[in-house]
Amino acid sequence: MSRCFSFTEAKNWCLKSCFKRLGFRSSVTDLQDGSVMHCWVPKTRNDSKPDLVLIHGLGANALWQWTNIIPHMIHYFNVYVPDLLFFGDSFTTRPERSESFQAECVMRVMEAHSVKKLSLVGLSYGGFVGYSMAAQFKEKIGKVVICCSGVCLEEQDLRDGMFKVSDLEEASKILVPQSPEKLKELMRYTFFKLPPLSLVPSCLLSDYIDAMCTEYLEEKRELVRAIPQDRKISNIDKITQPTLILWGEHDQIFPLELGRRLKSHLGDNAQLIVIKKAGHAFNYEKPKEFYKHLKSFLLDSQPSPLPPSNQSANA
Numbered sequence: 001m002s003r004c005f006s007f008t009e010a011k012n013w014c015l016k017s018c019f020k021r022l023g024f025r026s027s028v029t030d031l032q033d034g035s036v037m038h039c040w041v042p043k044t045r046n047d048s049k050p051d052l053v054l055i056h057g058l059g060a061n062a063l064w065q066w067t068n069i070i071p072h073m074i075h076y077f078n079v080y081v082p083d084l085l086f087f088g089d090s091f092t093t094r095p096e097r098s099e100s101f102q103a104e105c106v107m108r109v110m111e112a113h114s115v116k117k118l119s120l121v122g123l124s125y126g127g128f129v130g131y132s133m134a135a136q137f138k139e140k141i142g143k144v145v146i147c148c149s150g151v152c153l154e155e156q157d158l159r160d161g162m163f164k165v166s167d168l169e170e171a172s173k174i175l176v177p178q179s180p181e182k183l184k185e186l187m188r189y190t191f192f193k194l195p196p197l198s199l200v201p202s203c204l205l206s207d208y209i210d211a212m213c214t215e216y217l218e219e220k221r222e223l224v225r226a227i228p229q230d231r232k233i234s235n236i237d238k239i240t241q242p243t244l245i246l247w248g249e250h251d252q253i254f255p256l257e258l259g260r261r262l263k264s265h266l267g268d269n270a271q272l273i274v275i276k277k278a279g280h281a282f283n284y285e286k287p288k289e290f291y292k293h294l295k296s297f298l299l300d301s302q303p304s305p306l307p308p309s310n311q312s313a314n315a
Helices: 009-022 064-067 097-114 125-136 155-160 167-175 180-190 202-212 216-226 256-269 287-299
Strands: 023-031 034-040 053-055 078-082 118-123 140-148 243-248 271-274
Touching: 009 023, 009 064, 009 202, 023 097, 023 125, 034 097, 053 125, 064 078, 078 097, 118 125, 125 140, 140 287, 155 243, 167 180, 167 216, 180 202, 243 256, 243 287, 256 271, 271 287
Parallel strands: 053 078, 053 118, 118 140, 140 243, 243 271
Antiparallel strands: 023 034, 034 078
């Protein structure tokens, strides 16, 4: 494929334009410690609406992972969509790679935008970050949604064969792919049902890798390595906020057992909903069902503004 045109970059441009039409603006916050965070924020904040933060997972930037949900959520919330460190235009020169440091950075961005109380949705790796935010900033976090995020995994689980890929280095090469073959492997693990990957031209896969997976390659792999390091359930805080746990029935990245484990860890404070016939990427495979559960949980028992009369949310 000629480097003069990129399908991935073209889609990224379209997504940026879509976000702007939906009432977002691009904002960059220098945290003055070597860290710079990019976030999509409301052009005009509505003080009558609650605040909601959507935290993406590994893979593409935040634009790609929330595009199916945001048009509906903006009717009810002031929505903030940060790029985590080493994604989009966010980066740090500091050595920290833990989800707790990512959580601190996201919260500092929210404070910079005068967000005092928020609910959050964390997708996959973003669920680790969101959970850490809820644990660190108890008074500032309302409701929490954790989506297919192995918060309660233990380092021992890698050795015990819980995961399809138990070697952490190999897992990091799949999760941050550098070849069409590795990207195809990631897609097989991520989706429940896929069209035959032999029909997908390698040039398109290479284009996606060039645009989304080559920058901060080692730093992203360090994020993956940091997840299970010395991790034990006994050391994981029990967050106290009302929590919804969403999981794909056929998740091969973080098996459903980890969702059940998180529910057991949190007890009656959490509810687990399993999305049938879906894998790790149920936000793509079952977007309407995903939105239905988010709306029911986040808006239940609290007043919310009605959608404009000429628009309707997809329930």
